[in-house]
Amino acid sequence: MSFNRKKKKENNGGYPPFLNMWKFGNLEIEGKVVLGPMAGFTSMGYRKFYKKFGVDLSYSEMVSDMGLIYQNQETLSYLNTSKDEGPVGIQLFGSEPDNIKKAAEIVAKTCSFFDFFDINAGCPVPKVTKSGAGSSLLKEPKKLADMVRAIKSVSDKPVSVKIRLGWDNSSINFKEVIKELEEAGVDMIAIHARTKKELYLGKPHFDLLKDLKKEMKVPLVVSGNIYTLDDAIEALDITGADAVMVARGGIGNPWLIKQLSHYFKTGERLPDASLEDQKKYCLELAQSMIEEKGEITAMRIYRSIAPKFFFGFPNSKEVRSRLAQSINTFEDLKTIVESI
Numbered sequence: 001m002s003f004n005r006k007k008k009k010e011n012n013g014g015y016p017p018f019l020n021m022w023k024f025g026n027l028e029i030e031g032k033v034v035l036g037p038m039a040g041f042t043s044m045g046y047r048k049f050y051k052k053f054g055v056d057l058s059y060s061e062m063v064s065d066m067g068l069i070y071q072n073q074e075t076l077s078y079l080n081t082s083k084d085e086g087p088v089g090i091q092l093f094g095s096e097p098d099n100i101k102k103a104a105e106i107v108a109k110t111c112s113f114f115d116f117f118d119i120n121a122g123c124p125v126p127k128v129t130k131s132g133a134g135s136s137l138l139k140e141p142k143k144l145a146d147m148v149r150a151i152k153s154v155s156d157k158p159v160s161v162k163i164r165l166g167w168d169n170s171s172i173n174f175k176e177v178i179k180e181l182e183e184a185g186v187d188m189i190a191i192h193a194r195t196k197k198e199l200y201l202g203k204p205h206f207d208l209l210k211d212l213k214k215e216m217k218v219p220l221v222v223s224g225n226i227y228t229l230d231d232a233i234e235a236l237d238i239t240g241a242d243a244v245m246v247a248r249g250g251i252g253n254p255w256l257i258k259q260l261s262h263y264f265k266t267g268e269r270l271p272d273a274s275l276e277d278q279k280k281y282c283l284e285l286a287q288s289m290i291e292e293k294g295e296i297t298a299m300r301i302y303r304s305i306a307p308k309f310f311f312g313f314p315n316s317k318e319v320r321s322r323l324a325q326s327i328n329t330f331e332d333l334k335t336i337v338e339s340i
């Protein structure tokens, strides 16, 4: 069956429902599976590999506005993107509208391919919050809204913001934050259904986001403990969101992306990946990261990724600890993986 793109634009109701189309600014997103930004993980090599499994939208790791302004080489490397991984957004963090604006201008000049800007208003790390960035911005919704305006004043690309429920249980204010952001012209909001204080622990509170989508003008993406297809279905059912974000649940399990993508397009459930598949994916992702970062850096990072591919398989404990401790080269990785 083929579908006419032009017709799609004219009549949203004419979309076949399994395509799950949604509009994010001028971008047409063709599915419900978002790869969440994760500092230290979701670099270009990671995103390119995950894209093959059906990611519909992804983000860079968070990029410091001041790092860009001072032309820090490591910060600039977070802007590596490639044509075949889109749509991809560059996620900025900072605390002042003027600086985020300058950083957005640098991204526009430096970054070869990107589709949207995102502002991080969820990071709970003290180094970030102490500077007034990340989830600290939840305490200053008007300033956060001004940061959206600041980027919009220098770019035509869509701008999204990634938030949390609030700072802590006694200051849950996501509805106020969303209202301010919508007034500023934000094009999409992703919400991690925990407070800053909860960090990454405990069950996310999707119940607090019940039917949130109905109250919103812009698309909504939801995040929090998406480890299985049923987690994703539940999060979408409760919130009515346009898409769901896979973060930790996808580390070592790229097949989860395929399971979600396939289900949302066809209604069919795919079985979990076999051990042989996992061995293959583990080596392929390593190669993709080596292509981007070189062997030494990629393999250093890979010590925290490789063991995750084998979690849950019988007798894998010893192998996982070898992977976490003794990979320096791709050969080391291959030898251990092939011994499994």
Ligand SMILES: Cc1cc2nc3c(=O)[nH]c(=O)nc-3n(C[C@H](O)[C@H](O)[C@H](O)COP(=O)(O)O)c2cc1C
Binding pocket: 036, 037, 038, 039, 040, 061, 062, 091, 120, 121, 122, 123, 162, 192, 200, 223, 224, 225, 226, 227, 245, 246, 247, 248, 249
């Ligand atoms: C190691 C790690 C790094 C993360 N880095 C970022 C980041 O750079 N920007 C961001 O907005 N969220 C970041 N997150 C949050 C995730 O995108 C996601 O919202 C969160 O982990 C909740 O989803 P999960 O419970 O399915 O992992 C990070 C999470 C983890 C675990």
